[in-house]
Amino acid sequence: MKAPKLWSLQGKSILVVDDFPGMRSMLRGMLSAYGADDITDTSNGEEAIKRMRDKSFDIVLCDYNLGEGKDGQQVLEEAKEDDLLPYSSIFIMTTAENSMEMVMGAAEYQPDDYLSKPFTKQVLQTRLKRLLARKSSLRKIASAMQRRDYNHALSLCEKQLALQPGNRFELLKLKGELSIKAQRFDAAAAAFAEVMAERELPWAKLGYGETLYHRQRYEEAKTTFKELIKSNPNYVFAHDWLARTHEKLDELKLAQEVLTEATEKSPKAVLRQRALAEISQKNEDLDTAEEAYRRVMRLGKNSCYKSPTDYASLSRVYLQKGDNLEAMKTLASMKKEFRSSRSGDRLHAIILEIMLYKDMGRDDEARKGISEAMKLFRDNPAGLNTPLAMDLASACYALGQKEEGDEIVRHIVRNNHEDQDILDQVQTMMEGCGIGDSAADLIAATRDEVIALNNRGVELATSGALQDSIKLFAQAAEGMPENLVINLNAAQSLIMFMQRYGAVPEFLEQTQGYLLRAQALNKPSQKQDKLQTAYRKLVTSLAKGMRQKQA
């Protein structure tokens, strides 16, 4: 068939994932016929993720069934979770089955399109053509989302909606989801309600229910989710939200029932199995908890959802059952499983281990764990987040290792010097360990250090020594990855520099890094919004400058 002259895949980076060599070469052939000249292919999910880390792809064609290891859905989840797949790129799942399990296992993320085998060159072309056109109409919104600048993404969304486009429902869905992310729940509810007024689509009703939940209207949320399940018994997301709602209403038994039903319908979703495990542990239904945690581990093995917490919780379930042997075995397999992981995960595993040993009364093993944990922490302080640090510090004190405990407490305070809640928690924790007397001094002294450092940086910036200020904040932020003020000031000094001397790509990248960190802390502020806007202007100015140079 004739390949149209105007449309081509030239210059698009494409990743093909299929375990069947014949299929890979066939897809290569099909894509080349439409001018594709940048195709990478691979036979398994692990490799696919690696390739996506090295390079960002415009189009990913991934088979659902990839034999051993990750399946297509897990590739999609991990890619989305780790930000390897911007909203602007296209993920197409090719499948030879129309199976329910596949569609339902599709947990938090859906591909842009399914393409069922067998398909022809022409079908592939038509689908790609449409998806590329659709994505390009959302290009600006996508890049705002990529920066997690949800407010800007939302205002772009509004602008497009005002034009009454053909993809109005898609935009309304996006608007609803973005509004939830920006914690603007009334706006989100309005977007979903607008869809429902025309047609009661499951996703719209689910979204609406979510907004009720977030606005703490739990009884109404419960009714909404129940209705949704009644008319769409296989819509598992509705079960998830109903379970969460029951939990908020302290109806833990009901929550467990709902989740049991959902996991029967969709046995492959890790997060849902974990939710069931956690709720049944709370209900002291230890047998169910044990089974569910085991499934979490099996299903999560190749996925981004693998976490030492599951092993530690299962170990706890065994302790509660009085089976110390199994508890120890589970700990051993956790250690083995996370031996070569990122240092954050390893540290996490060790801290969980320390706490379990402590509760079992095996103090020597717990102490050995502490010295291991301290070594990892000193090598990479950024790997220790606040909740874990709290556990570690309290274990140190409980085992009489005050020096180590203090070191960890200083780390906590440095990262949260303005967060009174957390500082109070530290105080309470130390009081609980019988060393409340020294707590106030330790906290205050550390806090003052951070304030002094921050003030010095701000002075440097206001006196015009911007490069020194950038250096100071960059160094500070390294040791205080969770400190909101420090990260925002690091971004600000970079922005001030670029506003004066012009935007440069590597500074923009650093700025984005600090803003993303701040964003992840989920404490929205006016200062953050302002910096976000300033950053966006700099990005645009750089892009314009480059275009002018080209011309």
Added chain:
Amino acid sequence: MSNETQNLDFASIIASAVHDMKNSLTLLLDTLDNAAGEQGVSDELLQEKLLQAQHEGKRLNRNLIQLLALYRMERAQMFVNVSENHVAELLEDVAMDNEKLLRARDIKLEIDCPEDLIGYFDRELVCGILNTIINNSYRYTHDSIRLRGENHNGYLGIHVEDNGPGYPEKMLHTGGATDTPVNFQTGSTGLGLYFAAQVAQMHRNGERKGYTETANNGPGGGGRFSLYLP
């Protein structure tokens, strides 16, 4: 209990066999497609044979899908995956899939559908139904087939009309959500119509259910198949 385990195993055996067969079919169809498009293959007879082989391959695939789906329906494991679809785009896709074969027989394929018509249905299943019905029309029509999409009293109506002799008396039925008479003696067409009716019924919106109709009021008394989705 043991019985259930056996059934489950059989279900996964079927699923994995179908999976494998579909991979083979994909390669087979692509090879045929490329062979037919190769320069120098000008032999008309060979072209005709390649087309026929492609056609049979597609039929094989449709039957596979239908069998697996009917097996699942019987075991209540079948669910429709409803999404929002542009009907005109869908009809174009289906037309493109059949274009070569129809052209070889000088059969004209027309599409008549408003650009902005939106429908809510399981795309794969509906495509499968339309392909089956077109395949049937292809065998009986005189020289044209028309795909029509419309809004019909709040339902989405999709019609496949031809100008052949029409459906035989015993295959005619008018809609409603009631059971559809099926005569398997009519071979794959009977199975196809049965499948279509089942899939239509699985599409629901509130109290309303989908349904199918066959009639002989196509252009010049030809057959008309209609799928109505809520």
